[in-house]
Amino acid sequence: MKFLRVDMSAQTVKFEEPGEAYKLYGGRGLIAKILTEEVDPACDPLGPQNKLIICTGLLAGTSAPTSGRLSVGGKSPLTGTIKEANAGGTAGWMMSRLGLRAIIVENAAPGKCFILKVGSGTAQLLPGEAYAGLNNYELVARLQQAFGEKIGVISIGGAGERGYRNSTVQITNTEGYPSRAAARGGLGAVMGSKGLKAIVLEPGAAPVVTYHDREKFNSAVKSYVQGIKAHPVSGEAMPALGTAVLINIVNAMGALPTRNFSSGSFEGAEAISGERLAQLQAERGGKNGHACQPGCPIGCSNIYKDEKGEYLTSGFEYETIALNGANCGIASLDAIARIDRLCDDFGLDTMETGTTIAVCMEAGRIPFGDEKGVMALLQEMSDGTEFGKVLGQGTAATGKYLGVQRIPTVKGQSIAAYDPRALKGTGVTYATSPMGADHTCGNSILEQNVAPTQKEGQVEVSTNLQVGMATFDSLGLCIFSGFCTADPANIGHLVDMLASRFGGAWDVNKLFSIGIDTLAMEKKFNAAAGFSKTDNRLPRFMLTEPLPPSNSVFDIPDEELDKAIPF
Template identity: 60%
Template structure:
């Protein structure tokens, strides 16, 4: 029987609760939205005692469906001031499912200002003193926790950035090799867990039972067909295992939407140097690996492991978004510098997208030259050391940009845009502007839809709405978007997936019921944001994008406030 684990950090009480009936068919992002609406004042201080940090898996968590161990975390975001769900791969999501825990809710603040770790195993959950772990970066922390509790544990942790309350801070989840490299990165949620005095969650599934199915035979049969379709698909069976998401660099550059020099162009003559193809060439001479999986059972394997020139491990996984924001966006064409940047961000516990955007506005302000990798790593070091300017950088691109007097700040609702300039892919512009998540590509990315012209506004509001519902559904199921995005576009595969849902939950499933999960999730999120004070006037892109022509495409943003108001009308 699934349960909710509630941690009252003020009294150190650890309580198991029954799952309310109305929560039974909610998971991941949808469950987070419901709990936040039920329990949190949307006007609260994000790092104050009234906010809550929720950690949970999705509805399909722990099942045999591959790539279904995304771990969702959520709360009111210190970065956007609105609702935020961020999710990560790695090992912890599946473990939470195996432990039959539907959600962990952290509330209040420790009265004694002491740090704890939450240790959960099959028989119990307890808060343990974390004094010896405080001040550790995520890599050292992961090694120490594995030494103390065994190398089979799942770990969710905050780095020093989360301890310090930086608004760009993450929660890091360990991968199958124990490295803390999978990040629930966006929205600064690491600082919310940090505000609760929690340094890490440690999960041990020894002896845990497998999840239940309404009709296991049906589930297994449909699952087999769906996996075969995923493996046969050119994106999930070809590009991702061979090049990882880095394979998108050349594609997005070709489209003219690759953020370049603080979003001042969308095509870069050095993009080839940071492409997926270049990365694969490096892997072949140095070791490292493409086709790596971040969680057991993944059949797509979009992750990679990066080595330096001497063949030593540096980081995993170097993703397109990091390459775009810490590469072309700041004029850096060295994959080695970007890999170092990624390693430092994972260890310190900060979002690579937000940090790349922050360095972009620093370069725009003349704090350093575009393309100066050494200077970029030095600024990152300032953040790590906590200098006065480093503390400003840790508040993200919008705060830093305003502090430096920069006019061109690429943020929506306080959050840096991801690796697609919306003037060159207008559908994602609608998503950035209207998603309750702020500027977030994972909220609904309409890339590669052949029926809608990416440079024109016609059809984009409808397309973005469709993709936002799709992603809110994925994020509520706990299934990696990599496995669903391309394959579910084919009716036969959607049919297999509906059978999977029926095998797990019983009853008949049709597309309306499946994607109704996403509609309900977004409606709850919008209700929370309304309570927090957001209005239609906040659903807009950075002002420079409405007037400044993107040289690569010759386009500007031409959506009106009325256009944006038509998106996600739930």
């Protein structure tokens, strides 16, 4: 698997063999390695010194389930920290079919617009002025018209072009819709700052992967797939009801962010639940149990159709629904789906958008529950009005602009859809992850031994989860495939996959050393960028303001937080 380096200043491309030193780096770990070695942590994230890295994981190109995950990284313009955001879709799978581990976009062509077209052993920067200003759905349709329907596309919409710090990199799914997002941290703006509008991937051919022991690898994959399918979450709940299945239970736990994190319980939860979504889409001809990447045995994604039975959006997820629904006081799935569509199209992080809108509601700019008001604010972002540009800088910037005291962010990134006062393990992750508040870095929702509102034991819970998630993000596997690793036998199958793919002595410690090594590099980058332990804190209102209905506060002392991820 090769690296493709793209110099946007010189407008040149170069394939290179990464060499032995990179053999055991993939996904999030590879991004951390390249950034710590090649990018000044103090650089301007939207300047030419930053690099945009798009890469696959260690198990990419193999038959390992969910191994087509795509990681996108760079220094974040939203947080100022290191950033890796990963997504499903077809692009990771296609990069493997083109023999690529990573595309590294360097320098910048400010004010210009290019399309990078990649084939098997070929890459070209093509003039992209004809595509400038297009949003993702029309952009992808036109690229498919020009280059064929089977291409994969990695692209930015207007938000990325405008330099919005809440902008995404969108990725096409198995239907060719740009509905999967490397959403967090404003990496769309990094891509826009380079002058790169889209990457077009040709379908390629079956990946060429060498194995130390192919038979053993296949056997481990087979056993691991059985483990995924036997687990009640990845084998039953998620295929049937998608990630939105969380709405009702998180609401029952009193942790569903409601009206800008002022309550953990939303009276309209059932109306926006996964159960309701599945029922509605069965009536309208939509789909649950949809695989966002080829060969996924889970299929937690969906195709969402509107009242007329026409396609509206896909990959319509829990976080989007909770943060644009309950957190904005909106109890209509159709209204939230329209927000999701607009965000995917324009290229906005749905999570950062939901929390930004809720902060506007708290400030009285529009009332909670005002669906039309939300669409008008999104239109302001799209139109690039002065206030729209403020919104595009994210929740922290908008909250400060409007004089809001209760701003739910850590390191400038919005908290996800679990109030940390009622799910404290996830709260430790929000506080201490090198990424800023990010649930995918270690979510304690399935923790059974440490009660969610108890303060003891959460640092250890979060640390273990953060190591596990950093490992999965480096393997390039979807973290949902990892629920089954609660059974040590399934960890054994993962170890066997790595041993039979790469050779050498592997055990569980070596497997998770991938995550530990990744976290250590990320912390090193952040320290050099000026971050310290005092940045590893939740918003102060969450320490003093009781969250109804549990009336819990986040009471884990700072000195305890400082013990998390000690690498």
